[in-house]
Amino acid sequence: MKAKSAKTRRKPRADSIRNRERLLVAAAKVFSADTGQASLEAVAREAAVGIGTLYRHFPTREAMFDAVYRHEVDQLFVLAEKLSRSTDPVEGLRKWLYANVHLVATKKGMVEALQLVAHGSSELKTYSFDRLTTAIALLLDRGVAAGVLRSDVAPEELLRVLVGIFYSQAGENWQPGATRLVNVFVDGLCSTSSAGKRRRL
């Protein structure tokens, strides 16, 4: 027996869940379009769902962005889990970081979203921070355990570096630059034998 307050609740309808998922996928796609502008009606169309359904799931634009953002963070987390299982540690980490760059690069329209997020619930911020930190830890620890990655860089630190890389890259077509910086950093993380661990603070 589920112990909910007065009146047992039903389990959520299957079509509701499906439509919500569809909307998130559609939103991610539409907002990624180069235009930067995106109408909610376009999202509904893309999802092949009535506009009313969209509004029921996401009463406001902010709610929509919030959910999309969470969704992407979750996907990054899942990707980290997968990569930490299948590939060798260094390449796994590298691929995950690439995925981050790619995600940000293709989300032109997400700029607006990010602004809303930045001004929005700090709950969302801590959520994504925790989630991403954990994802990085997953990838990092394996490499450290295998002795191919240096052990003195904390997951939060790596995350901050990543954010810094994104932040520092302005203007058009910055993806190559960001990718290069990621590579440099990963290479640096590999220098566990020659340079020795824990040189400097």
Next chain:
Amino acid sequence: MKAKSAKTRRKPRADSIRNRERLLVAAAKVFSADTGQASLEAVAREAAVGIGTLYRHFPTREAMFDAVYRHEVDQLFVLAEKLSRSTDPVEGLRKWLYANVHLVATKKGMVEALQLVAHGSSELKTYSFDRLTTAIALLLDRGVAAGVLRSDVAPEELLRVLVGIFYSQAGENWQPGATRLVNVFVDGLCSTSSAGKRRRL
């Protein structure tokens, strides 16, 4: 005879000039509203002018913002001229800086405008920079000549400080803070006797 290329041009119509002015005033007002959102139709209504007239004068949103911004810069310049004529030098400068704070503070909706301007024509940027620098020079020089303001601060430098003050003040209701900083700086500029001129580079 006016020597214009092929066919002598008429002098611009009076109603055209009047309407343009009205639109600029209306736009400044509407964009200043707390909402941050502003429709061009609202501007036209405020100006008591047809929407068609608005679009004829300002074909795009950017053109509108551009013109409004120029207009405000011009008004600041005029204010500087007036203040440099009527009040005592220090108070004149102070009042002018206050006017700047007030202008920025009440232009919530101008944030969007400023972004467009920032990404827009660099011509506009140099225009306003020059204009404001000259305005400051007007106020500064009198004080220096009268010996009540130190002489080693250039107009451009003061402008940069002002921009810095605006830039550093985030969040709601920052006007008091900005005003305080302005006061501090003006007081500093007055310290021509006790602290001596040109201490340090």
Next chain:
DNA sequence: AACTATACGGAGGCACCCTCCGTTTGTCAA
């Protein structure tokens, strides 16, 4: 005063926002 370049105004077509409500459908109890 007549002429005409110029400017005016707003109707109209399209897109978007958001709400409301009649219809459909998945869930659960019998």
Next chain:
DNA sequence: TTGACAAACGGAGGGTGCCTCCGTATAGTT
């Protein structure tokens, strides 16, 4: 299985904004 109904769906509709087009009004010119 089946029937009842809460829950979810979809889209019409009313409001607003964007921008264009063109018939009408009018300020400058002769």
